[in-house]
Amino acid sequence: MKEHLGTAIEACVAAGKEIMKIYLEEDFQVETKSDDSPLTIADRRANMIINTFLDPSGIPVISEENIQLAYEERKEWGECWIVDPLDGTKEFIKRNGEFTVNIALISNGQPQLGVVYAPALKLLYFAIVTEGKAYRHRISSEETDLTEILSYAEEIQPSQKENCIKVIGSRSHMNEETLRYIEDLKKTYGKEIEVVSKGSSLKFCLLAEGTAHIYPRFAPTMEWDTAAGHAICEAVGLSCKFKETGESITYNRENLKNGHFYVSYEE
Incomplete structure (x- = not known):
């Protein structure tokens, strides 16, 4: 390896x-x-x-x-x-x-x-x-x-959610569903939410290095957009799961297009 x-x-x-x-x-x-x-x-x-x-x-x-x-x-x-x-x-x-x-x-x-x-x-x-x-x-x-x-x-290493939860948003793909998710986080945790914008797979890396806590991606991606970042996040204990099923993202699927997903610590 x-x-x-x-x-x-x-x-x-x-x-x-x-x-x-x-x-x-x-x-x-x-x-x-x-x-x-x-x-x-x-x-x-x-x-x-x-x-x-x-x-x-x-x-x-x-x-x-x-x-x-x-x-x-x-x-x-x-x-x-x-x-x-x-x-x-x-x-x-x-x-x-x-x-x-x-x-x-x-x-x-x-x-x-x-x-x-x-x-x-x-x-x-x-x-x-x-x-x-x-x-x-x-x-x-x-x-x-x-x-x-x-x-x-x-x-x-990633960081735990403390007084402020930092949520990663895409430079090019922020949408209404993501904004609603952020509002729900505010209600769930009762903490300040800061949105951190970043492009490409650097979003995964921000989580792995502790600069942010949650990455919701409710817009289309392909397997090659996520596989490398997923590996880096999983190595440090973060989960990368499909929003609809709650199951971990897998690869070399019949359909190479990903469903909506989120990356975070397991609660």
């Missing part, structure tokens, strides 16, 4: 380096996909780089930018990588820095490890779920190697 973690970290950092080259250019070459979501040349190039790192593992890859195989074939996979080469493309286009590279390893539907890298912020988060720990490292140089990252990464 540690070997796979190292591969995922190196893939994220390499993809992030390429993304930043494009980020600093004037023309992102933005296109619109069939679902009206944006696509840039950065998504494509990052995906190609990540595939070169992951392909030698022999483990199949589900990526936002790969052609998706039929479930009849995928359901036979015991393991798979789930990748979003550029999560938060809207944040990338806005140039606010809140975009990430996400890589997770899934076994029998369950996240085993996750890596989230925000190249514009130089922040890397990673975890192996069974170790029960998650880490953060600030990449000081593009020449930083894996040994340095693993040696100097700091352990992170």
Whole structure:
């Protein structure tokens, strides 16, 4: 598992380096996909780089930018990588820095490890779920190697709800259902509620490092949007559950679109 973690970290950092080259250019070459979501040349190039790192593992890859195989074939996979080469493309286009590279390893539907890298912020988060720990490292140089990252990464931990409950809201997807949920939290806990806005999988990382307490996501997402962040949160004792069923999010499902979910400590 540690070997796979190292591969995922190196893939994220390499993809992030390429993304930043494009980020600093004037023309992102933005296109619109069939679902009206944006696509840039950065998504494509990052995906190609990540595939070169992951392909030698022999483990199949589900990526936002790969052609998706039929479930009849995928359901036979015991393991798979789930990748979003550029999560938060809207944040990338806005140039606010809140975009990430996400890589997770899934076994029998369950996240085993996750890596989230925000190249514009130089922040890397990673975890192996069974170790029960998650880490953060600030990449000081593009020449930083894996040994340095693993040696100097700091352990992170979530925080308990105290006088103020910090709820994470999306930069681009806040809606009425989420606002009602926040009002219900006020009534339930009788505490001040602060909304913390953040883009991409950084929302999961804020919970894992104790900057926020609850992340309700009542808008569409795909498996590659959540898998890596889910792994990081689960490693530190946070639950990621579907709102409708209360069951934990699983992966490599027949329908790769997630239902509404929330991330928090178990009450």
